[in-house]
Amino acid sequence: MHSSRRPFREFDDSEDAEALRLARRVVRGLSLSMRHVVIAPGSRSAPLAYALAEAEQLGAIRLHVRIDERSAAYTALGIALDSGRPAGVVTTSGTAAGNLMPAMMEADMAGVPLVAITADRPEELHGTGANQTTWQQGMFAARVRDEIHLEQGEVRLEPVSRDDLLSAETQVSLLMRQAAESRGRGPGPVHLNIGFRDPLIPRSPDGGAPPPPQRWARRPVLPDSPARPAEQGRSSTLLDGLDAQEREAAREQIRRSLRAVQDIEPDVRTVFVLGHDAPAEVAQLALELGHPLLAEPTSGSRHADAAVPAYRLLLQAPETSAAGRLTASVQRVVVAGRPTLSRPVQRLLAAEGVDVVQYRPAGVGWHDERLPRPVQADPQRIREFAGAPPQGWLEEWLALGRGAQQVVDRELAEVSAGGLSSVQVAQAVAETVRTPLLLGSSSVIRDVDLSARLGEPGPARLFALRGLSGIDGNVSAASGVSLSRGHRVTALVGDLTFLHDLNALLLPSGEQAPSVDVVVVNDGGGAIFDQLEHGEVGRRPGQADAVERLFGTPQAVDLASLAAGFAVEHRRVETLDELGQALAHPDDRLGLRIIEVRTDRRGLRELHARMKEGVAGL
Structure with missing residues (x-):
């Protein structure tokens, strides 16, 4: 027609x-x-x-x-x-x-x-x-x-x-x-x-010369300001501004109201596990009910009042310890986001006699086959599943968490006498920077999860590539965040993660350089494998060299010379004070900069063992 x-x-x-x-x-x-x-x-x-x-x-x-x-x-x-x-x-x-x-x-x-x-x-x-x-x-x-x-x-x-x-x-x-x-x-x-x-x-x-371009490109339909997710700052709750006694009284009043109006089951020992990119309403729900939060750094809720410090150490404690008995008493778990950092968390989710439900309000591109339990998208159903906790349930978790955090801090302070530890560096950066912070995959993000208090103020927002947790492209991704925001970003990465994405420094002349401070924890190889079962194999007679070669993959790259070859500023720091000075005043500089911190990974397995031993004695 x-x-x-x-x-x-x-x-x-x-x-x-x-x-x-x-x-x-x-x-x-x-x-x-x-x-x-x-x-x-x-x-x-x-x-x-x-x-x-x-x-x-x-x-x-x-x-x-x-x-x-x-x-x-x-x-x-x-x-x-x-x-x-x-x-x-x-x-x-x-x-x-x-x-x-x-x-x-x-x-x-x-x-x-x-x-x-x-x-x-x-x-x-x-x-x-x-x-x-x-x-x-x-x-x-x-x-x-x-x-x-x-x-x-x-x-x-x-x-x-x-x-x-x-x-x-x-x-x-x-x-x-x-x-x-x-x-x-x-x-x-x-x-x-x-x-x-x-x-x-x-x-x-x-x-001849081409004519000026016609007005063929569409004018922007969306506003210029990005539609980025909410920043990492402390979310507002009805408990803000109260001291500890007033907060507990308010929680108890909420619990009584919930039980009376919504028939919430009483005396249920529930914990909320918040993984990467967890919806904010789940933390709010746990806070109002009075249940503890086991929150990964990129969950968005590590700063919440109900977030338990050093929770990983509590979950690893022996069954005969106070923390072990507390963990064994858990009856139900609410999972939100995607928890990927901790084997102890996975053991909790798979524990016999523990009921688990996932809160997933929208579609995602993954399904955890290890969690064949129900998936809920209704906050009210999650509230009914979680129930109201017994008196003092949250307070017991928080008290043991604070004790575990003191163990971590004490052990890290003692390590300082012999040089910096990668865990110290991770803790210092995560607790110091006020810019958006991208945490590299592998050991770095786990060190932050173990040791850092991410309160207020803190990083403007935390990023990590937790989809597949690869060490590909971490520095490039941080550069993209900086270009999106137009502001400085900090990236905290290990040496192998940095070297794996070296072409992030390769910019054509005349291109706008992203403003990124790349803090490289340089321990001359891969530290994470020593914390896994391979570390135990490496301590068997005659196995140390093979494990170091195959998993430690030692390297001796001169990062200062490498940075010079890319015409990128390099600064090496020796102490935590120097690191703090290097990261101060982020708005005073532009472009890429490498901040190298040398650490020794040989004592990390023993450091973690001492932390576990200290928490077992709480």
């Missing part, structure tokens, strides 16, 4: 190369919900590069260029992690697209709206042995919320009206909705693959 409506055109680029015309419409679809795109150089992706440069000139998008694709992907991941909005990474075809896989896997499990935009060879070149040509459609299958393929020549570039669903712009904007909130799975990554044909560069009339 013939349409009587005239063609809808906001701009006319009909004389330009078809690849550029398609790229512009893709960018129009992206800019409806996306503010940042990170691009790595490549020829097949050139139409997107030119279109994005035009869009940036027109004020529709912010463009960041990185040389390494994996670093580019994690930079975009950090932007999306902070802002809560889709952020894009653009690569050319072939192995360049394959380098996005680690970040896409992390985004899938962590629920981060990362958008992989991969340029592809046209379909007629597939299977011919053409250069940099591989099958990219579906390459992230089972990792993404949705994916589409656009093939140049098969996409309508001049829609008849705004209602034409075949336009590239509309298809891309619908894909962005899937990234922001996929039905049943929550936000997560998506994949846009585009087959471009030559020519890949814009046409220049009469061979």
Whole structure:
């Protein structure tokens, strides 16, 4: 049927190369919900590069260029992690697209709206042995919320009206909705693959300079201020401003009211386990009921009044100790977020006779098969499951937690005589910085979980890559957080995590350098394995060298020389006072900076053993 409506055109680029015309419409679809795109150089992706440069000139998008694709992907991941909005990474075809896989896997499990935009060879070149040509459609299958393929020549570039669903712009904007909130799975990554044909560069009339770009890029629909999640600061509760006696009286009044009005079961020994990115309302609920919180650093609730310090040590205490008896008396556990840091927590969740329920108000990209218990999305059902605690239940946990924290502090103070420990450094950084703080995977985040008091004031917000907990891209992700915020960020990482993401320091000349203080705990290798069962194997006769080689992976890289090679500032500190001075006044500096702290990992297993022994005696 013939349409009587005239063609809808906001701009006319009909004389330009078809690849550029398609790229512009893709960018129009992206800019409806996306503010940042990170691009790595490549020829097949050139139409997107030119279109994005035009869009940036027109004020529709912010463009960041990185040389390494994996670093580019994690930079975009950090932007999306902070802002809560889709952020894009653009690569050319072939192995360049394959380098996005680690970040896409992390985004899938962590629920981060990362958008992989991969340029592809046209379909007629597939299977011919053409250069940099591989099958990219579906390459992230089972990792993404949705994916589409656009093939140049098969996409309508001049829609008849705004209602034409075949336009590239509309298809891309619908894909962005899937990234922001996929039905049943929550936000997560998506994949846009585009087959471009030559020519890949814009046409220049009469061979002269190209004309100024038309106003083709969409003006931002969303406000400029990011829609980032709530900051890490102390959430407001009805118990704020009360002293300990008044707070307990208020809790008891709440418990009586709940029992009377909602038939809440009394005298239930429940604990709340809050993992990564736990919903804030769960901590509020535990606080009002009077149940203890076992909260990981990135749960968002480590600062809450009901959060138990050094809880991991309490869960590891012998059954005959006060902490062991308290742990053994737990009847029910409410899990929120994704707990990934502590084996003692996993043992508690799997303990015989302990009923467990997960609070999950929205879809996520994972399911913990170790927790085949019910999943609830209704706070009232969680309240009924948790019940009201017996008198003094929370206070007993908090008292033992404070005692365990004193054991930790005492042992760390005694270690100071022989040099700095990685646990000391983690505690000092987490308790000192006021910037957003990204905690590296492996030992660092566990050291913070063990030792740090994250009260108020504290880090503006805590980040970590806990989707798959890899050491890939941690520094790049911190750079993305900084670019998203426009402010300084601190990253606390181990030496191997830092070296694994060295290309985060590799910036093209003229690019805006993210403002990040990278605190590197340099103990010359991997410390976490000595805390696992491999540490016990390494202490068997004749096994030390093999375990050190295979798991410790010792390294002797000169970080100062390495930083100089990248033209990045380096500062080595020897004491906690020097570390505090180095991190002070973050607004007084710009760009990347490496703060190196040398520690010795050989005594860590014994340090942890002394802490456990001290808590066993409480």
